[in-house]
Amino acid sequence: SQQGEEDPQALSIQEGENATMNCSYKTSINNLQWYRQNSGRGLVHLILIRSNEREKHSGRLRVTLDTSKKSSSLLITASRAADTASYFCACRSGSEKLVFGKGTKLTVNP
Amino acid sequence: DGGITQSPKYLFRKEGQNVTLSCEQNLNHDAMYWYRQDPGQGLRLIYYSQIVNDFQKGDIAEGYSVSREKKESFPLTVTSAQKNPTAFYLCASSTGVAGGQPSTDTQYFGPGTRLTVL
Numbered sequence: 001s002q003q004g005e006e007d008p009q010a011l012s013i014q015e016g017e018n019a020t021m022n023c024s025y026k027t028s029i030n031n032l033q034w035y036r037q038n039s040g041r042g043l044v045h046l047i048l049i050r051s052n053e054r055e056k057h058s059g060r061l062r063v064t065l066d067t068s069k070k071s072s073s074l075l076i077t078a079s080r081a082a083d084t085a086s087y088f089c090a091c092r093s094g095s096e097k098l099v100f101g102k103g104t105k106l107t108v109n110p
Numbered sequence: 111d112g113g114i115t116q117s118p119k120y121l122f123r124k125e126g127q128n129v130t131l132s133c134e135q136n137l138n139h140d141a142m143y144w145y146r147q148d149p150g151q152g153l154r155l156i157y158y159s160q161i162v163n164d165f166q167k168g169d170i171a172e173g174y175s176v177s178r179e180k181k182e183s184f185p186l187t188v189t190s191a192q193k194n195p196t197a198f199y200l201c202a203s204s205t206g207v208a209g210g211q212p213s214t215d216t217q218y219f220g221p222g223t224r225l226t227v228l
Contacts, residue, residue, distance in 0.1 A: 033216060042116075042200055042219030043153075088152060097168070098217060100145075102152040 004032070004072075004089040004101035012107040019076040021104040023089030024069075032065060032072050033090045033098070043088065046074075079108045113137070116201050116220035123188070123195065123227050131186045131223045133201035140206035142184035143217065146170060147198045156199075159184055160206055188225065199223045 004023045013019055023032065031050045035043040049056045049065045049072065056063050062075040076083055086103040114135040123129045133142065141160050145153040155168030159178040173192025178184055184203075188195045202217040 035217075035219075040198075040222070040224075042221050043202075043217075044219070045216040048216055097155060097158065099155075100153040102150070 004091045004099065006087070006089055006101045006104040008104060009102070010105045010107070012109065013079060015079060015081055015108055015110050017079055017108075019079050019083070019106055019108070021074045021087050021106070023072045023074070023101060025072075025089075025091045026070065027093060028067070029091045029093050031092050033092070034061075034063060034072075034074050035088045035090060035100075037086045037088065037103070039085070046087075076106075079106075081108050081110045084108045114201060114203050114218050114220040116199075116223050118223060119221065121223055121225045123225060125227060126190045128187055128189050129225065131188070131199055131201075131225070133184045133186065133220060134182055135184075135203040135218075135220075136182060137203055137218060138181070139203035139218070140181070141204045141215075142178065143202040143204075144168075144174070144176065144184070144186045145200045145202065147200060147222075153200065156186065194227075195225055196227045197225060199225060 004025045007022045033048045034046045037043045047058050047063050049063050060077045065072045086105045088100050088103045090098045090100045092098050117132045143158040144156040147153050154170050156174050157176040159165035162181050165176050165178050175187045200222050201220040204217045205215040
């Protein structure tokens with residue numbers, strides 16, 4: 001399986017701090033995506049990074065991809081209480097299926 | 111408003127009953143998906159459909175059935191054969207894989223249906 005696995009499983013920080021979540025996968029990919037899920041809600045797409053890209057930014061989000069290490073990281077800068085959610089990475093390897101990890105549960109304390 | 115909707119939000123099932131979860135999208139997407147999420151877990155793919163009148167089993171299709179008679183709709187039936195159906199069910203859609211090439215499209219999710227077996 002090429003399922004992404006997030007690390008850590010849970011992360012608790014203070015408002016204003018940066019939050020870093022990591023995702024590792026097993027086989028080569030076409031792209032890797034990060035999604036966010038608020039408790040009891042559906043997932044929301046945050047950012048997609050292609051296999052030939054190394055870094056992407058979107059607002060306070062920064063995603064890196066290291067294909068040699070088969071890993072990606074999501075950095076949220078200057079976190080806010082509203083960033084409290086679960087964050088999932090999802091890998092696509094050319095098939096139509098997107099494979100999700102188990103997620104990192106982020107808590108940002110005011 | 112464009113989007114993807116699921117109903118009902120909460121559903122209770124007695125053992126031995128079949129129940130159907132609704133998923134509708136007005137995004138003109140070709141592809142639709144059903145996922146199951148258990149507490150503290152990631153998403154597991156139940157069924158997906160790349161085009162009308164066609165669908166494929168995902169990783170955990172046993173005890174579930176789907177239909178795709180219209181582009182906008184992809185209902186999921188949880189049958190009595192599913193022994194542990196209590197979970198959060200998420201429907202998603204995407205533009206789909208075009209021309210057989212890997213797609214960089216993203217998935218848009220509905221708000222989910224929480225199914226509980228009584």
